[in-house]
Amino acid sequence: MENSTSDKSLFDLSFDENVKQSLKGAATWGGLAAIVSLIGSILGLVNYFVEKGKESRYGGNSLEEMQIQQAANTGGLVSVVITLIIGIILFYFLNKFSRSAKAGIDTNDHYLINEGLGSLSTYFKFIGVLLIIILVLFALGILIGIGQGV
């Protein structure tokens, strides 16, 4: 009796046609979103250099103005590079999910579907950890602001 229930709970959850088609739809759109998002991140970096080129042509002449501009440029470059690295990592996992899940469904390969879902899990885990880091930095900023205010 116990054996029968245990067997049922282990094997009654399966990828039926409905689940497969829904997963394939999510994988297709996830793949498209990943590609467009990566192109956006790369264009962001290109845009940074284009804007920097424009600024150097019309930039101020005094030493102070040049120092301020240089500091702003360095900060901007760091933020664009970090955004690009995050974009590449997110693209890698979402694209891997898309390709593996679609291939797994098409070839009925359980291992590929499992690999795809593992990548999707890592993708969301990565976003979650990034959110935690941003929230911690935000809280620290507020605390420092309050500290300086007092």
Add this chain to the structure above:
Amino acid sequence: MEQNQDQSLFDMNMDSSTQSHLLSISKWTKFISIVGFVICGLVLLLLAVFGAKITEQLSVLFSFGNSELAGALIAVVLIVLLLFGFWIYFLFRASNLLRNGLQSRDTAQLADGFKAMRIYFIFSFVISVLSLLSTLQSFL
């Protein structure tokens, strides 16, 4: 033929590893969506409390001359927040359906979870395209 049918019935069972991945997806998507809802709520609260002051400051800062354009800007922020809220809602829905599907061993709920995730990715795609167009516009 019969052997093939048996094969297709049994080789796509969800093993413990797949179920563990789905559970992890459900947990992290829930966390992300709850943080998203909180951020939406905080922005709405800030707009409700300081809306008039923000409108006034924006009018001065961007030299709008009148507060109507600043008000329009706030309306745009509200529309963006609404879209963001829908986007996050589908992630939250996917999270709940995947968890419930796993707990009740109901494949229909799992399928609905993946459908909600598909809508979430469609939103992500549209947002990425809009962001891409905005970057391209700055080249011109």
